[in-house]
Amino acid sequence: MEASLRDELVRLFDTKLSRQMLLNLETCSRCGLCTPACHAYASMPLPKYAPAFRAEVVRRIYKRYFTALGRFAPVLGEAKPLTDAALEELREAAYSCTGCRRCMVYCPFGIDTQQIMSIAKLLLIGAEAAPEILSLLADVSISKGESIETFKEGFLQGIKRLETQVVARWKVEAGTTPIPTEVEGADMLYVALAGAHSIIPAAVVFNAARENWTLSFFEAVNFGAFVGDPGKTQLILDRIVREALRLGVKEVCICECGTAVRVAKQLSGTQPFRVVSLTEVHARYLREGRIRVKKLPGSHTYHDPCQIARNGGVYDEPRAILGRIVEDFREMSPDPKYNWCCGGGGGLVAMGEDTLDFRMRSSRVKADQIRESRADVVVTACENCHTQLENINAHYGLGKEVKFLSSLLADALVAP
Ligand code: SF4
Numbered sequence: 155m156e157a158s159l160r161d162e163l164v165r166l167f168d169t170k171l172s173r174q175m176l177l178n179l180e181t182c183s184r185c186g187l188c189t190p191a192c193h194a195y196a197s198m199p200l201p202k203y204a205p206a207f208r209a210e211v212v213r214r215i216y217k218r219y220f221t222a223l224g225r226f227a228p229v230l231g232e233a234k235p236l237t238d239a240a241l242e243e244l245r246e247a248a249y250s251c252t253g254c255r256r257c258m259v260y261c262p263f264g265i266d267t268q269q270i271m272s273i274a275k276l277l278l279i280g281a282e283a284a285p286e287i288l289s290l291l292a293d294v295s296i297s298k299g300e301s302i303e304t305f306k307e308g309f310l311q312g313i314k315r316l317e318t319q320v321v322a323r324w325k326v327e328a329g330t331t332p333i334p335t336e337v338e339g340a341d342m343l344y345v346a347l348a349g350a351h352s353i354i355p356a357a358v359v360f361n362a363a364r365e366n367w368t369l370s371f372f373e374a375v376n377f378g379a380f381v382g383d384p385g386k387t388q389l390i391l392d393r394i395v396r397e398a399l400r401l402g403v404k405e406v407c408i409c410e411c412g413t414a415v416r417v418a419k420q421l422s423g424t425q426p427f428r429v430v431s432l433t434e435v436h437a438r439y440l441r442e443g444r445i446r447v448k449k450l451p452g453s454h455t456y457h458d459p460c461q462i463a464r465n466g467g468v469y470d471e472p473r474a475i476l477g478r479i480v481e482d483f484r485e486m487s488p489d490p491k492y493n494w495c496c497g498g499g500g501g502l503v504a505m506g507e508d509t510l511d512f513r514m515r516s517s518r519v520k521a522d523q524i525r526e527s528r529a530d531v532v533v534t535a536c537e538n539c540h541t542q543l544e545n546i547n548a549h550y551g552l553g554k555e556v557k558f559l560s561s562l563l564a565d566a567l568v569a570p
């Protein structure tokens with residue numbers, strides 16, 4: 155590795171050294187309590203998949219460049235220089251971690267391996283060694299924000315084509331647009347993913363609840379966050395913030411995409427609108443009696459998306475919804491905060507076939523958990539989780555149906 159690149163990577167490393175990060179890097183006692191907590195290690199017990207091992211790959215570089223002992227006596231200081239081989243280790247550590255933070259729940263010091271891995275991802279970006287597909291997708295999202303006029307017409311035509319499917323499931327009042335766009339002063343801006351599955355059930359429920367809503371021109375997914383680029387993450391989010399401010403909405407509702415929910419909640423800053431997940435909005439409609447539902451037959455279980463539940467605190471709302479709309483609900487885990495990660499987060503699902511083999515091998519414990527629930531239907535509220543659960547279902551021959559929570563709620567609606 156050239157000295158100039160090494161200097162630049164050390165500079166990037168330095169930008170991540172907040173007080174919290176220093177605690178993460180300097181506190182580990184190597185007790186190993188986190189080891190069996192990681193789904194990758196629990197499914198494939200190799201040392202390299204232990205959370206503390208992953209963190210150590212970053213920690214040794216930290217020691218080499220940011221501690222006196224590491225600088226002057228690297229062997230004594232367990233320090234490691236930044237080399238091409240070290241970059242390869244960083245890549246393996248970062249892209250076998252989904253950022254689920256299950257290890258953090260078990261760590262007596264609350265060490266956040268996901269945060270430590272964010273250093274690894276940033277160094278990979280600096281060395282132009284991050285997964286190309288994620289960087290490319292992030293750039294496409296950013297350029298869409300810069301040239302909204304060029305895709306607006308095509309987007310509106312596509313939305314128009316979905317409206318008959320919305321009305322077929324829930325009749326709207328005469329003069330009402332089934333999928334409204336560009337509504338200034340709307341109460342809510344709904345930010346969906348590209349695809350009818352993310353728009354139709356949500357529109358059906360909004361219309362049933364007589365919500366004053368408008369659909370965003372942008373898709374919620376944030377590839378900048380997957381690749382771990384703070385600048386791109388913010389630029390992608392800023393498109394939505396600007397749109398919400400322009401329309402003057404009171405609330406921005408993010409669709410069933412765990413990372414998009416977490417990023418929007420954490421990084422939107424102080425705004426005149428609040429950010430909520432679709433699941434929270436649906437639970438509110440039921441609580442306030444704005445929609446009526448029936449109970450659907452069959453046994454259902456719920457997979458908590460890590461970014462919405464463990465990393466976002468939304469545990470009760472999906473259970474409140476399921477308690478109202480299914481006859482038979484079965485928990486996967488006695489305490490939802492210990493629910494296993496699906497194994498598809500952190501950009502792994504977005505990397506597609508390239509990661510499929512690892513995703514399947516590392517999700518054996520999730521497959522076991524689903525099987526043991528004995529439920530017929532696995533419900534979730536995240537696009538990544540849904541794709542990964544479908545893959546697990548096929549790979550392990552579980553014979554389940556995988557459904558989005560929003561779609562199930564739309565199926566359960568009854569007329570007032
Ligand atoms: S954040 Fe999740 S995937 Fe990453 S090391 Fe911890 S338990 Fe494993």
Ligand code: SF4
Pocket residue numbers: 181182183184185186187188189205206260261262263264265
């Ligand atoms: S549980 Fe915490 S302190 Fe113990 S090895 Fe894991 S990260 Fe280190």
